[in-house]
Amino acid sequence: MQRTDEELVVLSTAGDTDSFNQLVVRWERPIFALAYRVIGREEDAKDVCQETFLRAFRALKGFRGQAKFSSWLYRIALNLCRDWVRRERRTPMVTPLDADTEPAPLNGSLETAEELVVRRDLGRVITRAMTALSEEQRTTIVLKEYHGLTFQEIADLQGCPLSTVKTRLYQGLSVLRRQLQRSGVQGPASIVGLPPTALMARSRRKVVNLDR
Amino acid sequence: MTETNSCVEKDALIDYLYGEVDADARTRVEAHLRSCEPCADEVRELTDVRGTLEAWAPPAAGLGFRVVSDAHSESAPVSFWGRLRHPPAWGLAAAAVLVLAAGAAITRPELEIGRGEMVLRLGWSDTASDVVTQPEAEPASRSDQATLAAEPRQQLQPLRGTAVAVGQRSGASVPVQRGADVFGGQTAAAAAAANDERLLRSTRQLLFEKQRIADQRQADLSELQRAFGEFDRTRAEPARQQLLEVLRRVSAR
Numbered sequence: 195m196q197r198t199d200e201e202l203v204v205l206s207t208a209g210d211t212d213s214f215n216q217l218v219v220r221w222e223r224p225i226f227a228l229a230y231r232v233i234g235r236e237e238d239a240k241d242v243c244q245e246t247f248l249r250a251f252r253a254l255k256g257f258r259g260q261a262k263f264s265s266w267l268y269r270i271a272l273n274l275c276r277d278w279v280r281r282e283r284r285t286p287m288v289t290p291l292d293a294d295t296e297p298a299p300l301n302g303s304l305e306t307a308e309e310l311v312v313r314r315d316l317g318r319v320i321t322r323a324m325t326a327l328s329e330e331q332r333t334t335i336v337l338k339e340y341h342g343l344t345f346q347e348i349a350d351l352q353g354c355p356l357s358t359v360k361t362r363l364y365q366g367l368s369v370l371r372r373q374l375q376r377s378g379v380q381g382p383a384s385i386v387g388l389p390p391t392a393l394m395a396r397s398r399r400k401v402v403n404l405d406r
Numbered sequence: 407m408t409e410t411n412s413c414v415e416k417d418a419l420i421d422y423l424y425g426e427v428d429a430d431a432r433t434r435v436e437a438h439l440r441s442c443e444p445c446a447d448e449v450r451e452l453t454d455v456r457g458t459l460e461a462w463a464p465p466a467a468g469l470g471f472r473v474v475s476d477a478h479s480e481s482a483p484v485s486f487w488g489r490l491r492h493p494p495a496w497g498l499a500a501a502a503v504l505v506l507a508a509g510a511a512i513t514r515p516e517l518e519i520g521r522g523e524m525v526l527r528l529g530w531s532d533t534a535s536d537v538v539t540q541p542e543a544e545p546a547s548r549s550d551q552a553t554l555a556a557e558p559r560q561q562l563q564p565l566r567g568t569a570v571a572v573g574q575r576s577g578a579s580v581p582v583q584r585g586a587d588v589f590g591g592q593t594a595a596a597a598a599a600a601n602d603e604r605l606l607r608s609t610r611q612l613l614f615e616k617q618r619i620a621d622q623r624q625a626d627l628s629e630l631q632r633a634f635g636e637f638d639r640t641r642a643e644p645a646r647q648q649l650l651e652v653l654r655r656v657s658a659r
Contacts, residue, residue: 211473211474215472218471218472222469226469230464231462236464236465239467240467243469243471244471313463316461317461320458320459320462324462338424345421345426360417360420361416363424364416364420367455370455370458371454374458379458
């Protein structure tokens with residue numbers, strides 16, 4: 195039976211390195227994806243990911259379970275991302291995936307080669323559109339769309355009121371809509387084949403999955 | 407439609423869009439959308455944006471981070487000169503052994519006995535070059551770890567031969583055995599007996615001292631060889647090469 199994050203944290207705090215590494219295996223991909231989408235550079239995102247787990251390991255004894263382990267990790271990672279943006283003094287710029295770089299597979303779906311090519315091309319368009327967002331809008335959309343955090347969890351992570359989170363989401367989505375329309379992307383149905391109702395259901399499923 | 411519609415508050419619209427809404431609020435929003443085409447268009451377009459975002463995936467990067475020990479013990483890479491400023495214990499020991507070995511090589515004692523005289527020379531050796539032949543350094547590209555670990559020993563092997571050769575030469579040239587014949591031939595001279603006895607004691611003392619120095623030199627070389635054998639090639643290769651170069655220069659004098 196798979197141990198929960200909290201059980202692994204207790205074992206790790208007692209000095210069980212293997213238990214901590216199980217947490218690393220469980221969360222390294224989401225943390226890397228978060229860092230990549232926020233700061234936009236693969237190698238820097240790897241560094242942020244590694245530093246996140248190193249800091250978590252060093253500070254594990256101070257983690258009292260006042261929040262979910264995943265929320266704690268996200269907070270560390272976002273602080274590192276913010277430090278990176280301020281240190282580099284630049285707006286996050288995502289380097290579009292080149293023709294040889296394969297995007298990570300979609301969860302639970304099998305794609306044909308043609309669908310993979312379409313998704314990679316669409317990814318480039320989204321990459322450009324994302325650069326039009328402010329750092330706060332971008333981080334908020336990433337946390338909501340790709341990590342399924344609740345409004346309240348995002349507000350706690352960003353240290354802002356709930357209404358600010360919703361405003362950032364609304365404004366960010368509106369900016370993306372304009373950017374995508376300028377690029378000729380009118381809707382997802384013809385590209386990824388997901389009806390709007392399915393998208394709403396998927397959003398609720400993400401929240402449930404991350405509550406493990 | 408692309409402009410913001412104010413019929414439905416944006417908070418309620420976002421709540422509905424992401425499904426974080428209770429049943430009553432959902433019913434109210436859906437009832438409004440059925441009667442308000444601009445709001446319905448906006449919800450549909452924002453939903454389409456969310457669907458498009460699905461295609462944005464990070465690269466399938468290899469990660470594999472693992473914690474193997476206390477992360478506090480990790481240290482930043484240190485340059486060669488930085489290591490010289492803070493040399494490790496083995497480095498200090500190797501340097502001390504090198505100085506001792508070089509000192510023994512430089513001040514190699516020479517003893518001559520003849521015609522009732524005994525001469526002990528301490529100073530620069532003029533014979534070291536005839537027994538020391540340094541090979542070229544092993545190619546740096548060799549990757550076999552066992553070979554790399556043995557390499558310092560291979561390079562030091564001629565030095566060990568040097569030590570052996572010195573001992574053999576001492577046995578042949580230092581008149582311990584030969585001197586006994588000389589002294590044996592002189593026992594008949596009663597007038598010189600007391601002088602010979604004093605000379606014999608001095609000779610034995612000097613020979614003992616010479617042997618002690620030779621033994622120490624042998625031990626120093628062994629320690630030097632051991633210290634080289636413990637080198638971590640990836641981190642201490644420059645230091646090893648430098649020490650070897652110094653040793654070559656000293657041995658070639």
